[in-house]
Amino acid sequence: MVYRLLALDIDGTLLTNSNxxxxxxKDVIQYARKKGVVVTLVSERHFHSAAKVARSLRLTHPIITHNGAFVSSSMDNPVYTSKIEHSVLLQLVEFLETYPCQIQISHERLSISNRPRQKNLIAKMTIGMNEPLFYPVTYVDTLSQYLLENYESATDVKIKLKDEKVMDDIEQAMGDYFPSLAVSRPSIHDITLVRQGTSKFNGLLFFAGQLGIPLHEIVAVGDGPEDAEMIEKAGLGVAMRNASPDVKAKADWVTRTNEMNGVAYVVREVFRKQLRVH
Known part of the structure; x- marks a missing residue:
């Protein structure tokens, strides 16, 4: 089998636990590129942060960021977006403002949040973004007023509240009143909303289609639950050993951990016998 596209998650996959x-x-990515393989990143990171990693790897093709919502090689000319439209976003925020929750809407340029009612919530809202200082966050008194004055869409909306019962009510309401949005619950205190159909796999599928590369010629490597679909459906799906059992169950191959050069190991093994792709 000849593989023409290598899709790599960033956190927990490419990077060590200390980022x-x-x-x-780095060397093995160049090794794959010299074989004629297209290399891209498929990440939950915002474009700013993922592009920084792409530059360090000297990648030239578009990267898949914001969990598949923004595919581009530059800030201004995306090849694919999957965003929550402004009208839906405004209705959503007006609804959420009836609850005492923290709301953060994001897109490729910045993130906007209602002003924290507790000082330590600033740090809590940026946990998981890996480089919060690299990604500007604007705090406003009223998000709905901000959206009335600024016509913006969003790659995602994050909600945080310590009251589990209220969060259960919000999650239920999302399914009832906002069917165009997909809901995930990373923890009992957090909800993430994206446009229906937004996923790493769908972003990767679009990107591969633009290049004329079928699924069976893709190697996908990742470790998180958001990577599971692309690992399962790619021609060769690889899970990191540090992935959860559910993710590893979807994989054709389980490589070493991100602390033991798992990406370097699998790329060498997969591509060492493959001739250069033309």
């Missing part, structure tokens, strides 16, 4: 990019990993 470092190992020299072996």
């Amino acid at each position: 470092k990019l190992d020299r072996q990993t």
